[in-house]
Amino acid sequence: MTFRMVDFIVKKRDGGTHTREELETFIREYVADIIPDYQASAWCMAVYFQGMTPEETAHLTYAMAHSGETLDLHDVAPIIVDKHSSGGVGDKTTLAVAPIVAATGLPVGKMSGRGLAHTGGTLDKLESFRGFRTELSFEEFKRQLREVGLVIAGATHNLAPADKKLYALRDVTGTVPSIPLIASSIMSKKIATGSDAIVLDVKVGKGAFMKTLEDARVLAQLMVDIGSHLGRRMAAVLSDMNQPLGRTVGNALEVKEAIATLHGRGPEDFTELVHTVAGEMIRLGGKAATREEARALVDQVIADGSAFRKFRQFIVAQGGDPRQVDNPDLLPKARLVIPIESERSGFVQDIDAYEVGLVTMILGGGREKKGDPIDHAVGVVLHKKVGDRVSAGEPLCEIHANDETRLQEALDRLRGAIRVGEEPVEPWPIVYEIVED
Numbered sequence: 001m002t003f004r005m006v007d008f009i010v011k012k013r014d015g016g017t018h019t020r021e022e023l024e025t026f027i028r029e030y031v032a033d034i035i036p037d038y039q040a041s042a043w044c045m046a047v048y049f050q051g052m053t054p055e056e057t058a059h060l061t062y063a064m065a066h067s068g069e070t071l072d073l074h075d076v077a078p079i080i081v082d083k084h085s086s087g088g089v090g091d092k093t094t095l096a097v098a099p100i101v102a103a104t105g106l107p108v109g110k111m112s113g114r115g116l117a118h119t120g121g122t123l124d125k126l127e128s129f130r131g132f133r134t135e136l137s138f139e140e141f142k143r144q145l146r147e148v149g150l151v152i153a154g155a156t157h158n159l160a161p162a163d164k165k166l167y168a169l170r171d172v173t174g175t176v177p178s179i180p181l182i183a184s185s186i187m188s189k190k191i192a193t194g195s196d197a198i199v200l201d202v203k204v205g206k207g208a209f210m211k212t213l214e215d216a217r218v219l220a221q222l223m224v225d226i227g228s229h230l231g232r233r234m235a236a237v238l239s240d241m242n243q244p245l246g247r248t249v250g251n252a253l254e255v256k257e258a259i260a261t262l263h264g265r266g267p268e269d270f271t272e273l274v275h276t277v278a279g280e281m282i283r284l285g286g287k288a289a290t291r292e293e294a295r296a297l298v299d300q301v302i303a304d305g306s307a308f309r310k311f312r313q314f315i316v317a318q319g320g321d322p323r324q325v326d327n328p329d330l331l332p333k334a335r336l337v338i339p340i341e342s343e344r345s346g347f348v349q350d351i352d353a354y355e356v357g358l359v360t361m362i363l364g365g366g367r368e369k370k371g372d373p374i375d376h377a378v379g380v381v382l383h384k385k386v387g388d389r390v391s392a393g394e395p396l397c398e399i400h401a402n403d404e405t406r407l408q409e410a411l412d413r414l415r416g417a418i419r420v421g422e423e424p425v426e427p428w429p430i431v432y433e434i435v436e437d
Contacts, residue, residue, distance in 0.1 A: 207353025250379015
Protein backbone atom coordinates (compact mmCIF):
# COMPACT_ATOMS: atom_id res chain seq x y z
CA MET A 1 0.00 0.00 0.00
CA THR A 2 1.26 3.46 -0.89
CA PHE A 3 2.32 5.58 2.10
CA ARG A 4 0.46 8.91 2.27
CA MET A 5 1.60 11.32 4.97
CA VAL A 6 -1.88 12.81 5.41
CA ASP A 7 -3.27 9.35 6.20
CA PHE A 8 -0.41 8.82 8.67
CA ILE A 9 -1.29 12.09 10.43
CA VAL A 10 -5.02 11.36 10.51
CA LYS A 11 -4.45 7.87 11.90
CA LYS A 12 -2.59 9.25 14.91
CA ARG A 13 -4.94 12.23 15.25
CA ASP A 14 -7.81 9.78 15.66
CA GLY A 15 -5.94 7.64 18.20
CA GLY A 16 -4.75 4.88 15.88
CA THR A 17 -1.61 2.79 16.29
CA HIS A 18 1.17 2.96 13.70
CA THR A 19 2.86 -0.13 12.31
CA ARG A 20 6.62 -0.54 12.24
CA GLU A 21 6.58 -0.20 8.44
CA GLU A 22 4.67 3.09 8.61
CA LEU A 23 7.07 4.57 11.14
CA GLU A 24 10.14 3.44 9.20
CA THR A 25 8.73 4.97 6.01
CA PHE A 26 7.90 8.23 7.76
CA ILE A 27 11.41 8.56 9.20
CA ARG A 28 13.12 7.59 5.95
CA GLU A 29 11.10 10.06 3.85
CA TYR A 30 11.36 12.86 6.42
CA VAL A 31 15.15 12.61 6.56
CA ALA A 32 15.21 12.57 2.74
CA ASP A 33 13.16 15.84 2.70
CA ILE A 34 10.28 14.12 0.89
CA ILE A 35 7.93 14.91 3.79
CA PRO A 36 7.78 18.66 4.55
CA ASP A 37 8.16 20.14 8.02
CA TYR A 38 4.54 21.29 8.18
CA GLN A 39 3.28 17.71 7.87
CA ALA A 40 5.85 16.37 10.34
CA SER A 41 4.78 19.15 12.73
CA ALA A 42 1.14 18.10 12.44
CA TRP A 43 2.09 14.52 13.24
CA CYS A 44 4.17 15.59 16.28
CA MET A 45 1.16 17.52 17.60
CA ALA A 46 -1.07 14.47 17.06
CA VAL A 47 1.42 12.38 19.07
CA TYR A 48 1.50 15.07 21.77
CA PHE A 49 -2.25 14.70 22.30
CA GLN A 50 -2.78 11.00 21.51
CA GLY A 51 0.47 9.45 22.74
CA MET A 52 2.04 6.24 21.47
CA THR A 53 2.14 2.66 22.73
CA PRO A 54 5.46 1.34 24.08
CA GLU A 55 5.75 -0.89 21.01
CA GLU A 56 5.14 2.04 18.66
CA THR A 57 7.73 4.10 20.52
CA ALA A 58 10.26 1.27 20.25
CA HIS A 59 9.66 1.03 16.48
CA LEU A 60 10.05 4.81 16.15
CA THR A 61 13.26 4.72 18.19
CA TYR A 62 14.74 1.95 16.04
CA ALA A 63 13.88 3.81 12.83
CA MET A 64 15.44 7.03 14.16
CA ALA A 65 18.55 5.19 15.37
CA HIS A 66 19.06 3.69 11.91
CA SER A 67 18.32 6.89 9.98
CA GLY A 68 22.06 7.53 9.61
CA GLU A 69 25.32 5.88 10.60
CA THR A 70 25.51 3.49 13.53
CA LEU A 71 28.64 2.68 15.50
CA ASP A 72 29.92 -0.78 16.32
CA LEU A 73 32.67 -0.89 18.92
CA HIS A 74 32.55 -4.60 19.65
CA ASP A 75 35.93 -5.17 18.02
CA VAL A 76 37.28 -3.02 20.88
CA ALA A 77 35.12 -4.21 23.77
CA PRO A 78 32.75 -7.18 24.14
CA ILE A 79 30.15 -5.07 25.91
CA ILE A 80 29.50 -1.35 25.54
CA VAL A 81 28.12 0.36 28.65
CA ASP A 82 26.75 3.90 28.52
CA LYS A 83 24.84 6.40 30.64
CA HIS A 84 22.55 9.27 29.85
CA SER A 85 21.37 12.12 32.05
CA SER A 86 18.24 14.08 31.26
CA GLY A 87 20.25 17.12 32.38
CA GLY A 88 20.32 19.34 35.40
CA VAL A 89 22.03 22.11 37.33
CA GLY A 90 25.45 21.10 38.63
CA ASP A 91 25.26 17.76 36.83
CA LYS A 92 28.90 16.77 36.47
CA THR A 93 28.12 13.08 37.04
CA THR A 94 29.79 11.73 33.88
CA LEU A 95 33.12 13.28 34.91
CA ALA A 96 33.25 11.05 37.99
CA VAL A 97 31.21 8.03 36.90
CA ALA A 98 33.03 7.32 33.61
CA PRO A 99 36.56 6.94 35.10
CA ILE A 100 35.19 4.91 38.03
CA VAL A 101 33.51 2.43 35.69
CA ALA A 102 36.53 2.34 33.35
CA ALA A 103 38.81 1.66 36.34
CA THR A 104 36.90 -1.57 37.01
CA GLY A 105 37.83 -2.83 33.53
CA LEU A 106 34.63 -1.87 31.68
CA PRO A 107 35.58 0.34 28.71
CA VAL A 108 33.50 3.53 28.46
CA GLY A 109 33.26 5.21 25.06
CA LYS A 110 30.85 8.10 25.23
CA MET A 111 29.52 10.58 22.69
CA SER A 112 28.53 13.72 24.57
CA GLY A 113 27.11 17.10 23.75
CA ARG A 114 27.35 20.75 24.63
CA GLY A 115 24.96 22.56 26.91
CA LEU A 116 22.25 24.97 25.88
CA ALA A 117 20.71 27.24 28.53
CA HIS A 118 21.56 26.64 32.22
CA THR A 119 25.19 25.53 32.14
CA GLY A 120 27.71 23.89 29.86
CA GLY A 121 27.44 20.27 28.81
CA THR A 122 30.02 17.56 29.50
CA LEU A 123 32.24 18.67 26.62
CA ASP A 124 32.20 22.29 27.82
CA LYS A 125 33.24 21.20 31.29
CA LEU A 126 36.09 19.08 29.90
CA GLU A 127 37.32 22.03 27.83
CA SER A 128 38.17 23.73 31.14
CA PHE A 129 41.44 21.79 30.71
CA ARG A 130 43.93 23.57 28.44
CA GLY A 131 44.37 21.71 25.16
CA PHE A 132 41.58 19.17 25.68
CA ARG A 133 40.30 17.83 22.34
CA THR A 134 36.64 16.98 21.95
CA GLU A 135 36.62 16.35 18.20
CA LEU A 136 38.11 12.94 17.45
CA SER A 137 37.96 10.84 14.30
CA PHE A 138 36.26 7.46 14.65
CA GLU A 139 39.69 5.81 14.36
CA GLU A 140 41.05 8.00 17.20
CA PHE A 141 37.95 7.29 19.26
CA LYS A 142 38.38 3.52 18.90
CA ARG A 143 42.14 3.61 19.49
CA GLN A 144 41.76 5.53 22.73
CA LEU A 145 38.95 3.26 23.87
CA ARG A 146 41.22 0.29 23.25
CA GLU A 147 44.36 1.78 24.86
CA VAL A 148 42.91 3.86 27.70
CA GLY A 149 39.49 2.31 28.24
CA LEU A 150 37.84 5.73 28.42
CA VAL A 151 37.01 8.31 25.78
CA ILE A 152 34.45 11.15 25.75
CA ALA A 153 34.08 13.08 22.53
CA GLY A 154 31.64 15.03 20.41
CA ALA A 155 29.31 13.21 18.04
CA THR A 156 31.09 13.91 14.75
CA HIS A 157 29.30 11.16 12.85
CA ASN A 158 25.95 11.29 11.12
CA LEU A 159 24.25 9.64 14.10
CA ALA A 160 20.44 9.59 14.27
CA PRO A 161 19.88 12.53 11.87
CA ALA A 162 16.13 12.00 12.20
CA ASP A 163 16.39 12.97 15.85
CA LYS A 164 18.22 16.20 15.02
CA LYS A 165 15.55 17.17 12.50
CA LEU A 166 12.59 16.20 14.66
CA TYR A 167 13.97 17.82 17.80
CA ALA A 168 14.53 21.13 16.02
CA LEU A 169 10.96 20.93 14.76
CA ARG A 170 9.51 20.06 18.17
CA ASP A 171 11.43 22.93 19.73
CA VAL A 172 9.51 25.49 17.65
CA THR A 173 6.09 23.79 17.57
CA GLY A 174 5.38 23.31 21.27
CA THR A 175 5.70 19.52 21.17
CA VAL A 176 8.91 19.02 23.18
CA PRO A 177 7.02 17.77 26.30
CA SER A 178 5.64 14.64 24.57
CA ILE A 179 6.95 11.70 26.61
CA PRO A 180 7.07 9.21 23.68
CA LEU A 181 8.99 11.76 21.58
CA ILE A 182 11.37 12.55 24.46
CA ALA A 183 11.99 8.83 25.03
CA SER A 184 12.60 8.04 21.36
CA SER A 185 14.92 11.06 21.03
CA ILE A 186 17.11 9.99 23.94
CA MET A 187 17.11 6.28 23.17
CA SER A 188 17.70 6.59 19.41
CA LYS A 189 21.10 8.18 20.05
CA LYS A 190 22.06 5.48 22.55
CA ILE A 191 21.04 2.71 20.16
CA ALA A 192 22.92 4.38 17.29
CA THR A 193 26.14 4.46 19.33
CA GLY A 194 25.99 0.69 19.81
CA SER A 195 25.37 0.57 23.57
CA ASP A 196 24.56 -2.87 24.99
CA ALA A 197 23.77 -1.70 28.53
CA ILE A 198 22.36 1.73 29.31
CA VAL A 199 21.87 3.49 32.64
CA LEU A 200 19.55 6.49 32.51
CA ASP A 201 19.75 9.26 35.11
CA VAL A 202 16.29 10.83 34.97
CA LYS A 203 16.13 14.10 36.90
CA VAL A 204 13.05 15.11 38.90
CA GLY A 205 12.10 18.53 40.26
CA LYS A 206 12.13 22.28 39.65
CA GLY A 207 15.46 22.26 37.83
CA ALA A 208 14.53 19.28 35.64
CA PHE A 209 12.34 18.78 32.61
CA MET A 210 10.23 16.28 34.56
CA LYS A 211 8.77 18.28 37.45
CA THR A 212 7.02 15.43 39.24
CA LEU A 213 8.09 11.96 40.30
CA GLU A 214 5.07 10.51 38.52
CA ASP A 215 6.05 12.01 35.15
CA ALA A 216 9.69 11.03 35.62
CA ARG A 217 8.65 7.46 36.44
CA VAL A 218 6.53 7.26 33.28
CA LEU A 219 9.42 8.54 31.11
CA ALA A 220 11.95 6.25 32.79
CA GLN A 221 9.76 3.16 32.44
CA LEU A 222 9.09 3.92 28.79
CA MET A 223 12.80 4.29 27.99
CA VAL A 224 13.61 1.11 29.89
CA ASP A 225 10.85 -0.71 27.96
CA ILE A 226 12.18 0.63 24.63
CA GLY A 227 15.71 -0.52 25.39
CA SER A 228 14.53 -3.94 26.56
CA HIS A 229 12.37 -4.32 23.44
CA LEU A 230 15.48 -3.63 21.35
CA GLY A 231 17.61 -6.13 23.28
CA ARG A 232 19.51 -3.80 25.61
CA ARG A 233 20.13 -4.19 29.35
CA MET A 234 18.48 -1.24 31.04
CA ALA A 235 18.13 0.61 34.33
CA ALA A 236 16.93 4.12 35.15
CA VAL A 237 17.86 6.07 38.27
CA LEU A 238 15.33 8.71 39.31
CA SER A 239 17.35 11.47 41.01
CA ASP A 240 16.52 14.82 42.55
CA MET A 241 16.91 18.18 40.81
CA ASN A 242 14.92 20.48 43.10
CA GLN A 243 18.21 21.96 44.29
CA PRO A 244 21.54 21.92 42.41
CA LEU A 245 23.53 18.69 42.47
CA GLY A 246 26.58 18.97 44.71
CA ARG A 247 27.87 22.38 45.74
CA THR A 248 29.17 23.80 42.46
CA VAL A 249 27.49 25.07 39.29
CA GLY A 250 29.73 26.20 36.43
CA ASN A 251 32.21 24.42 34.23
CA ALA A 252 35.64 24.57 35.91
CA LEU A 253 34.02 24.66 39.37
CA GLU A 254 32.21 21.41 38.59
CA VAL A 255 35.41 19.81 37.26
CA LYS A 256 37.10 20.57 40.59
CA GLU A 257 34.23 18.96 42.47
CA ALA A 258 34.37 15.86 40.25
CA ILE A 259 38.11 15.52 40.91
CA ALA A 260 37.51 15.88 44.66
CA THR A 261 34.88 13.14 44.43
CA LEU A 262 37.36 10.82 42.68
CA HIS A 263 39.62 11.38 45.70
CA GLY A 264 36.75 10.45 48.03
CA ARG A 265 36.15 14.05 49.13
CA GLY A 266 33.01 14.95 47.21
CA PRO A 267 29.75 16.38 48.62
CA GLU A 268 27.44 13.80 50.15
CA ASP A 269 24.59 14.09 47.62
CA PHE A 270 26.84 14.02 44.56
CA THR A 271 28.88 11.12 45.97
CA GLU A 272 25.70 9.11 46.56
CA LEU A 273 24.46 9.67 43.00
CA VAL A 274 27.88 8.80 41.52
CA HIS A 275 27.97 5.56 43.52
CA THR A 276 24.45 4.66 42.39
CA VAL A 277 24.91 5.39 38.67
CA ALA A 278 28.39 3.85 38.49
CA GLY A 279 27.16 0.83 40.42
CA GLU A 280 24.31 0.25 37.98
CA MET A 281 26.69 0.50 35.01
CA ILE A 282 29.06 -1.99 36.65
CA ARG A 283 26.20 -4.37 37.43
CA LEU A 284 24.65 -4.21 33.94
CA GLY A 285 28.13 -4.58 32.44
CA GLY A 286 28.58 -7.89 34.25
CA LYS A 287 31.40 -6.85 36.58
CA ALA A 288 29.25 -7.44 39.66
CA ALA A 289 26.30 -9.73 40.33
CA THR A 290 24.56 -7.52 42.90
CA ARG A 291 24.23 -3.85 43.76
CA GLU A 292 26.18 -4.46 46.96
CA GLU A 293 29.11 -5.96 45.01
CA ALA A 294 28.98 -3.11 42.50
CA ARG A 295 29.09 -0.42 45.19
CA ALA A 296 31.99 -2.22 46.86
CA LEU A 297 33.88 -2.05 43.56
CA VAL A 298 33.15 1.68 43.31
CA ASP A 299 34.52 2.17 46.83
CA GLN A 300 37.59 0.11 45.96
CA VAL A 301 38.65 1.99 42.82
CA ILE A 302 38.18 5.34 44.56
CA ALA A 303 40.10 4.23 47.68
CA ASP A 304 43.05 2.73 45.78
CA GLY A 305 43.35 5.76 43.47
CA SER A 306 42.74 3.85 40.24
CA ALA A 307 39.61 5.90 39.37
CA PHE A 308 41.54 9.17 39.62
CA ARG A 309 44.48 7.71 37.66
CA LYS A 310 42.05 6.63 34.93
CA PHE A 311 40.64 10.17 34.80
CA ARG A 312 44.13 11.63 34.52
CA GLN A 313 45.11 9.17 31.78
CA PHE A 314 41.94 10.02 29.84
CA ILE A 315 42.47 13.80 30.08
CA VAL A 316 46.11 13.51 28.96
CA ALA A 317 45.18 11.17 26.07
CA GLN A 318 42.85 13.86 24.67
CA GLY A 319 45.44 16.63 24.97
CA GLY A 320 44.49 18.06 28.36
CA ASP A 321 47.09 19.59 30.67
CA PRO A 322 47.99 17.05 33.42
CA ARG A 323 49.15 19.85 35.73
CA GLN A 324 45.55 21.02 35.99
CA VAL A 325 44.41 17.50 36.88
CA ASP A 326 47.03 17.20 39.60
CA ASN A 327 46.41 20.73 40.85
CA PRO A 328 42.82 21.82 40.11
CA ASP A 329 43.63 25.32 41.40
CA LEU A 330 45.27 25.83 37.99
CA LEU A 331 41.89 25.49 36.26
CA PRO A 332 40.23 28.74 35.09
CA LYS A 333 39.41 31.12 37.95
CA ALA A 334 37.00 34.04 37.99
CA ARG A 335 38.28 37.54 38.69
CA LEU A 336 35.45 38.35 41.12
CA VAL A 337 34.26 36.13 43.98
CA ILE A 338 31.30 37.68 45.79
CA PRO A 339 29.73 36.01 48.87
CA ILE A 340 26.00 36.23 49.59
CA GLU A 341 25.33 36.22 53.33
CA SER A 342 22.17 35.13 55.08
CA GLU A 343 20.06 37.99 56.40
CA ARG A 344 18.61 35.84 59.16
CA SER A 345 19.31 32.78 61.26
CA GLY A 346 17.37 29.61 60.61
CA PHE A 347 17.39 26.75 58.14
CA VAL A 348 17.79 26.68 54.38
CA GLN A 349 14.35 25.62 53.20
CA ASP A 350 14.72 25.90 49.43
CA ILE A 351 17.35 26.48 46.74
CA ASP A 352 15.70 26.89 43.34
CA ALA A 353 17.84 24.83 40.96
CA TYR A 354 16.41 26.50 37.87
CA GLU A 355 17.27 29.98 39.13
CA VAL A 356 20.81 28.97 40.10
CA GLY A 357 21.29 27.56 36.61
CA LEU A 358 19.94 30.76 35.09
CA VAL A 359 22.36 32.82 37.18
CA THR A 360 25.26 30.76 35.82
CA MET A 361 24.05 31.35 32.26
CA ILE A 362 23.75 35.11 32.90
CA LEU A 363 27.36 35.12 34.12
CA GLY A 364 28.46 33.46 30.85
CA GLY A 365 28.72 29.85 32.00
CA GLY A 366 25.90 28.66 29.71
CA ARG A 367 24.46 29.47 26.29
CA GLU A 368 21.35 31.42 25.40
CA LYS A 369 21.73 30.28 21.79
CA LYS A 370 23.82 27.74 19.94
CA GLY A 371 27.36 28.94 19.29
CA ASP A 372 27.57 31.37 22.22
CA PRO A 373 31.04 31.36 23.85
CA ILE A 374 31.43 29.79 27.29
CA ASP A 375 33.26 31.35 30.24
CA HIS A 376 34.65 28.29 32.00
CA ALA A 377 35.56 30.15 35.20
CA VAL A 378 32.19 31.55 36.27
CA GLY A 379 29.44 30.02 38.35
CA VAL A 380 28.06 29.53 41.83
CA VAL A 381 29.45 27.73 44.88
CA LEU A 382 26.90 26.74 47.54
CA HIS A 383 28.09 26.83 51.15
CA LYS A 384 24.71 25.64 52.43
CA LYS A 385 22.21 23.12 51.06
CA VAL A 386 18.54 22.48 51.88
CA GLY A 387 18.15 21.44 55.51
CA ASP A 388 21.37 23.11 56.72
CA ARG A 389 21.34 25.47 59.70
CA VAL A 390 22.60 28.99 58.97
CA SER A 391 23.34 32.02 61.17
CA ALA A 392 22.72 35.63 60.21
CA GLY A 393 25.76 36.99 58.36
CA GLU A 394 27.00 33.52 57.45
CA PRO A 395 27.70 32.91 53.72
CA LEU A 396 24.97 30.97 51.91
CA CYS A 397 26.89 30.86 48.63
CA GLU A 398 29.31 32.79 46.47
CA ILE A 399 29.22 34.03 42.89
CA HIS A 400 32.27 33.63 40.66
CA ALA A 401 32.12 36.27 37.91
CA ASN A 402 34.26 38.01 35.31
CA ASP A 403 31.77 40.52 33.88
CA GLU A 404 30.72 43.30 36.26
CA THR A 405 27.85 44.34 34.01
CA ARG A 406 26.16 40.99 34.55
CA LEU A 407 26.95 40.77 38.24
CA GLN A 408 24.08 42.76 39.76
CA GLU A 409 21.36 40.80 37.95
CA ALA A 410 23.06 37.55 38.99
CA LEU A 411 23.25 38.71 42.62
CA ASP A 412 19.59 39.74 42.71
CA ARG A 413 18.40 36.48 41.19
CA LEU A 414 20.59 34.33 43.42
CA ARG A 415 19.38 36.07 46.58
CA GLY A 416 15.82 35.29 45.52
CA ALA A 417 16.65 31.67 44.76
CA ILE A 418 17.59 30.73 48.33
CA ARG A 419 14.94 30.76 51.06
CA VAL A 420 15.79 30.67 54.76
CA GLY A 421 13.09 30.06 57.39
CA GLU A 422 12.70 29.27 61.05
CA GLU A 423 11.49 25.70 60.68
CA PRO A 424 13.93 22.84 59.95
CA VAL A 425 13.20 20.87 56.78
CA GLU A 426 14.25 17.48 55.49
CA PRO A 427 16.19 17.65 52.20
CA TRP A 428 14.88 15.66 49.28
CA PRO A 429 16.49 12.24 48.75
CA ILE A 430 19.12 12.34 46.01
CA VAL A 431 17.93 8.98 44.62
CA TYR A 432 14.20 8.29 44.65
CA GLU A 433 14.17 4.85 43.04
CA ILE A 434 15.63 2.65 40.32
CA VAL A 435 13.47 1.41 37.44
CA GLU A 436 14.54 -1.87 35.84
CA ASP A 437 13.44 -3.95 32.87
